[in-house]
Each structure stands twice: as structure tokens, then as C-alpha cells.
Amino acid sequence: MLLLLLLMLLSVGFFIELIQKYILRKKGLNWDEHWNELMKQEWFQKLLENREVKEWVESDKEHGLLHDPYYIRKIIDQEMHRETFITYVHGKTRLNKSG
Numbered sequence: 001m002l003l004l005l006l007l008m009l010l011s012v013g014f015f016i017e018l019i020q021k022y023i024l025r026k027k028g029l030n031w032d033e034h035w036n037e038l039m040k041q042e043w044f045q046k047l048l049e050n051r052e053v054k055e056w057v058e059s060d061k062e063h064g065l066l067h068d069p070y071y072i073r074k075i076i077d078q079e080m081h082r083e084t085f086i087t088y089v090h091g092k093t094r095l096n097k098s099g
Contacts, residue, residue, distance in 0.1 A: 034072040035061070041076065047086060052093040 038044055048054045060066045065085070074081040 031067075031069040031072070034069045034076070035066075038072050038076055043082065043086075047089065050093070053089055056089060056093050 048057060057066065065071050065088075071081075075085045076082075
């Protein structure tokens with residue numbers, strides 16, 4: 001009985017997703033738009049002046065945090081996330097340099 005209820009809830013969620021996506025044409029976040037906006041940010045350009053950071057960002061763009069449009073939006077909009085990202089990048093590039 002519980003399994004049947006779970007299956008019904010999953011089915012309803014699936015159909016709601018289909019309706020939003022195809023009938024209402026709900027648009028998801030566009031990674032390219034966010035990436036272009038991030039590239040225009042002065043603080044990000046300053047960050048990319050470091051060669052090691054630039055290489056790490058290129059790698060992370062394919063397989064890491066920068067692959068997520070929601071995360072890119074957060075670091076653009078919220079200073080706390082931006083500062084945390086900058087600290088994270090500097091820590092990663094320092095680790096790669098020494099190890």
C-alpha cells in the first residue's frame with residue numbers, strides 16, 4: 001500500500017514536470033547567459049589575471065562548481081558566495097601548486 005502511494009506521488013511529480021516543461025514552456029537557467037555575465041564581472045576578470053587560477057577555472061567550468069548555472073548566479077548576486085568562491089579558488093590553486 002505504501003509502495004503504491006509512493007509510486008503515485010512519483011507519477012504525479014513526473015507529469016507536473018512534463019506539463020511545466022512542454023506545455024507551459026518553463027525555461028530553465030541558461031548556463032551560457034550566466035557565464036557571459038560572470039565574465040563581465042570586474043572581480044572575476046581580476047581573479048583570472050592569475051594564470052593558475054585561469055587554468056583551474058577552465059577545468060572547473062567543465063566538471064566542477066562553475067558547471068552549475070545556479071551556483072554561477074549565486075556568486076554573481078551574493079557577495080558572501082562570491083567571497084567564499086574566491087577563497088575556495090585560491091585554496092585550490094595553492095594546493096595544486098604545492099602538490
